[in-house]
Amino acid sequence: NAGVMQNPRHLVRRRGQEARLRCSPMKGHSHVYWYRQLPEEGLKFMVYLQKENIIDESGMPKERFSAEFPKEGPSILRIQQVVRGDSAAYFCASSPMDFYEQYFGPGTRLTVT
Amino acid sequence: AQSVTQPDIHITVSEGASLELRCNYSYGATPYLFWYVQSPGQGLQLLLKYFSGDTLVQGIKGFEAEFKRSQSSFNLRKPSVHWSDAAEYFCAVGVLGSNDYKLSFGAGTTVTVRA
Numbered sequence: 001n002a003g004v005m006q007n008p009r010h011l012v013r014r015r016g017q018e019a020r021l022r023c024s025p026m027k028g029h030s031h032v033y034w035y036r037q038l039p040e041e042g043l044k045f046m047v048y049l050q051k052e053n054i055i056d057e058s059g060m061p062k063e064r065f066s067a068e069f070p071k072e073g074p075s076i077l078r079i080q081q082v083v084r085g086d087s088a089a090y091f092c093a094s095s096p097m098d099f100y101e102q103y104f105g106p107g108t109r110l111t112v113t
Numbered sequence: 114a115q116s117v118t119q120p121d122i123h124i125t126v127s128e129g130a131s132l133e134l135r136c137n138y139s140y141g142a143t144p145y146l147f148w149y150v151q152s153p154g155q156g157l158q159l160l161l162k163y164f165s166g167d168t169l170v171q172g173i174k175g176f177e178a179e180f181k182r183s184q185s186s187f188n189l190r191k192p193s194v195h196w197s198d199a200a201e202y203f204c205a206v207g208v209l210g211s212n213d214y215k216l217s218f219g220a221g222t223t224v225t226v227r228a
């Protein structure tokens with residue numbers, strides 16, 4: 001059973017470009033979470049999704065950030081018009097329905113130049 | 114909102130010595146608690162979790178943690194540290210019984226193991 005997959009592992013974008021981060025949850029998992037880790041900090045919750053639904057996006061910046069988890073395919077975290085402050089590691093986690101244990105992917109390290 | 118405090122930013126321990134990492138949480142409801150470990154450039158691996166029941170929980174790699182409700186703590190321990198335990202450790206808390214499964218993480222404790 002493959003773990004949570006994230007790609008790309010490293011992403012470099014220039015200021016103003018768009019970044020798309022992908023997350024494929026573990027097989028059988030219907031809940032996806034995105035977290036951001038800034039340098040020297042812990043993980044901060046961004047958004048919680050189930051298939052085709054955003055359940056909680058209280059941690060998402062109001063502008064430029066969006067997330068989706070379509071019926072088919074991976075979950076996508078999209079950052080438009082990136083700025084240097086968006087440089088961070090973005091982690092995706094998944095869990096089965098009605099279960100609390102989250103399994104994390106290896107993360108995508110975004111660098112904005 | 115729940116919060117998690119890891120008072121120690123960095124701990125250095127000798128190989129073979131014991132290790133204890135502190136974690137305090139702040140939340141009125143029944144929490145569920147986790148410890149994760151992150152090696153450099155890697156994702157997070159779950160060490161152990163507490164939902165209910167026995168307050169002393171055993172995890173992987175020889176780690177254990179004890180939930181103390183009166184102290185709002187969930188400290189992680191290992192009797193004898195190996196060099197491979199050098200990593201960053203995160204305590205996380207969620208809310209048991211809610212429909213929101215997001216976790217709140219502490220800032221992490223970096224563990225250095227010296228020979």
